[in-house]
Amino acid sequence: MMASPYDGEVPRETSKHPLRALIAIATYNRAAELEALLSSLDPQAAALGADVVVVDNDAAGSARSIAEASPVVTRYVIEPEPGIAQARNRGLDEFDERYDVIIFVDDDEIAHTDWLQQHLDYLQSSGSDITLGAVYTEIPDDAPRWLREGGYLQRGIPPTGTVCPSAATNNTCVRRTAWIAAGSPRFNPAFSATGGSDTDFFQKLTERGLLIRFVAEAIVDEPTPATRLTRRWVARRMTRNGVVAGRVMAEREGRRAVVRYGFGEVRRGVRFVASDLRHRRPISATSSRTLLMGVGELYSVLGGRIYEYKRAK
Structure with missing residues (x-):
């Protein structure tokens, strides 16, 4: 682990002044989904004094009409350079001294009515x-039986206060002072296409x-499109997550560490799948994920990539 930029104990802010929040939404060709998200933010964003910035990663500005028609959107900006990381970084560009926190939420989520309040509280x-x-x-309701019985797609929901090793931009709030003290890192464009x-x-x-x-308690709902209800999509996503994990690990611990860990995950995954089959139960998401994450990690060492977000030229 890298040394902390703080001297000694990491300072935690507990001041009681109202937190000024910036909600950053990166979007690309998801008009209906974006409209549903923005509707779910109204009126809670205004009630709590939060600004909402929509970062459109389509150079043609396809989200402009929806963003500008929404009463909740404070700013609409275009990031013409293609890539998820580039769009997220454009959101960080808006995260200046006016704000105490930035909240990342994906454009295909729907926020519960007290979502923002729960984060800030x-x-x-x-x-x-x-x-x-x-x-x-x-x-x-018409999703395949194996997907439902195996527990696929649903993310884990640990108790409030649980310390997590990492996060995603689908529902995460970052304190500005902490981000700055940590060196104000940016999103790496090398991961944009994958x-x-x-x-x-x-x-x-x-x-x-x-x-x-x-x-x-800070809840968003994520509707599942039909394209994600197939074995192929689920397996590809799990393997892709393994590739990403392998790349991140290799940067920090080296490729040998990825090989050791990847083989270990494959062995565990094989045992889990065999146990499912032996007990005549559906192969669980945990079993599949463990096996395919390991496969993805090993694939990453060989230079393998799965370009889930690569755009046609």
Whole structure:
């Protein structure tokens, strides 16, 4: 682990003045989803004095009409350079001294009515550096049986206060003073086409002494498109996550560490799958994820990449 930039104990802010929040939304060609998210933020953002910036990663400005028609949007900006990391960094550009916190939320989420309040209240009461909220996946009634019975797609929901090793930009709040003290890291564009720039970003923050705490009450819902209800999509996503994890680990611990860890995960995954089959139960998400994460980690050592977000030229 890298040395913390703080001298001694990491300072935690517990001041009771109202936190000024910036909600940053990166979007690309998701008009209906963006409109639903913005509707869910109204009126809670205005009630708590939060600004909302929509970063459109389409140079043609396809999200402009929706963003400008929404009463909740404070600023609409275009990031013409393609890439998730580039769009997220454009959001960070807006995160200046006017704000105490920045909240990242994906453009396909729908926030519960007290979502923002829950993030800010927990930050206030705990003095946390980063809060990670809950994401509930909405699985259609006609989803395949194996997907439902195996526990696929739904993310874990640990108790409030749980310290998490990393986070994603789908529902996460970062305190500005902590981010600055940690060196004001940015999202790495090397992950834009593959995904994983958020994993790398938040791991940098934890390595520099910041704590990520889970807030189970800060909830967003995530509808599941039909394209994600297939074995192929699920397996590809799990393997891709392994590739990302391998790349992040290799940068910090070297490729040999990735090989050791990857082989260990593959062995564990094989045991888990064999146990599922032996007991005549559906292969669980945990079993599949362990096996395919290991495969992805080993694939990353060979230079393998899965370009989930690569755009056609």
